[in-house]
Amino acid sequence: MSDWPPKPFNQNTNQHNEPQANSGQEWQLLEKVVMASVTEQRRARRWGIFFKALTFLYLFIVILGVLRSCNNAGSDGVSTSSSSSHLAVVDIVGTIQSGGSKSVDSADTIKALRQAFAASGSKAIALNINSPGGSPVQSDEIWQEIRYLEKQHPDKKVYAVIGDMGASGAYYIASAANEIWVNPSSLVGSIGVIMPNYGVAGLAQKLGVEDRTMTSGENKDILSMTKPINPAQRTHVQAVLDDVHEHFINAVKEGRGARLKSNDPAIFSGLFWSGAQAVKIGIADRTGGIESLKRELKLDKTVNYTVQRNPLESVLGKMGAEFGQGFSETVTQQLQSQKQVSLQ
Template sequence: MSDSLERDALKEILTASIKEQRAARRWGIFFKVLTFGYLGLVMALMLGWIGAHESESASSGPHVGVVDLSGPIAADGDASSQLVIAGLKAAFEDKNTKAVILRANSPGGSPVQSGMMYDEIKRLKAKHSNTPFYVVVEDVCASGCYYAAVAGEKIFADKASIVGSIGVLMDGFGFTGAMDKLGVERRLITAGANKGFLDPFSPQSEEQKQKATAMLQEVHQQFINVVKEGRGKRLAADNPDLFSGLVWSGESGLKLGLVDALGSVDSVARDVVKVDNIVDFTPQPSYADRLARQLGVAAATTLGAKLEWQLR
């Protein structure tokens, strides 16, 4: 009798142990699946497979398409010509878009990126001649941003906005004095008389300085020509500071012909276009796109010196 009780008790213990092990395995599988599912969701969000920004569809009815030009203009940034142009194309091509607004809030940046925006805006305007294109300045539209903005049929700004900075600069540092104090010797060997152009660790060459100045003047003249082309007779011709790199408030810019009127995105849509519905066509790059641009685009530098238009 006792042997039978012992066998039954042992059987119950073994059965309970097996059930416990099976339950533990099931919970283990559940948590693994849950963990991998969570990681997969995070990865999909990071790569932009889900949750990607899409502008409202054409079924939203008549609307004003808005594209942001925000932040420093650079090939690897959110204000790259690639992203801004993609947004403008989508806005112009939407059949319900009654006007396109470039919402500008940038201190400037790459002259190349700015020029690409300007050229593409002109092409899109010619292709979609029945769709007005306006620029609305928020806090600042300076230098390279203003370069792109002058492609607009009209430029609107707030009375306190900052506009202008029609100039070019090349900046860098010279370390020769510090190197002398530290007893550091610069050993630079080049094949080509100007291969070490503006090397920050070598004494500045007057000849190279003159060449750099000539290059800046050339790009500056390109900037001036674009502004004159875009603004035409609206510019105040008697102001010698207009192309000096100075900036002005929106109120002063209105007097100088840098802007056409005071206004905001809402007021332009409501009072100029006569359409209250506003659709944002600004592309939102995924994490993968941002990472690819950062890894794939090298900064345009020449031994520590860089060419850019920006508010200073």
């Protein structure tokens, strides 16, 4: 009867605290086991990503090597076929700008021109032109190289053969040739410079759009679409365009010389003409195409020296740059993870 009456619950604390302490230790142990498992899974996942990335890099290098070997094989084919007499062709097709798989790039074009002039079998060089123009810088670089190579190889004439269009920067390049051949219906000329610009200040105000552009120079936001044009800025930009235009005019006059049959300032006003009209005013020499030029020169064969950029290789190149960045980040994260684990 000594156990009666039973003691209150709060008086039996020792008996209840023992199981609670044991339970807390078990939870701590379980938490450590779970965290260790999670850490191990993260580590395994990171290593998995690392090795997958390494495998992809290996495959990428193999594919890129195959593509380059194919391109090299194509180059060897050109050099082999260039030993016999032929008309060397360099394409000026598409917009003239730096980069892009379907544009005319000065670096690639200059490389092609040098190979065409250097080939022992090339008797003349034909610029196969079908372009609306583009960058005045790229155009001038090609023009300068043609003029230089003409002086280095006086025995090889350069013919600019214009197809559908030889306008603006494309005509800039054509003017460096010894002769310009056109189709009667070709569009030729457009000797001028343009800088498109639009003003939407009124529209922005109606839509409640506020321009918060900040600059550290009063003219840094020159030609801003959301602000009325400053007369002084307009004068400056016009002077820049006029200067570039003057370079264009001088290049044409130097290239064409006395063959320009008219002193009409309209020639340099940005107008374009048909091929037949171009011959009459002296910005072209005669009508004809690549085949008629071959017959004229009594050459049966053409060899195209244009640098052919493989679109797939261009895509892979961009992928490679992005992959390289991602691969570097993966390795960095892996190293940081290992460092954190070692510190723990």
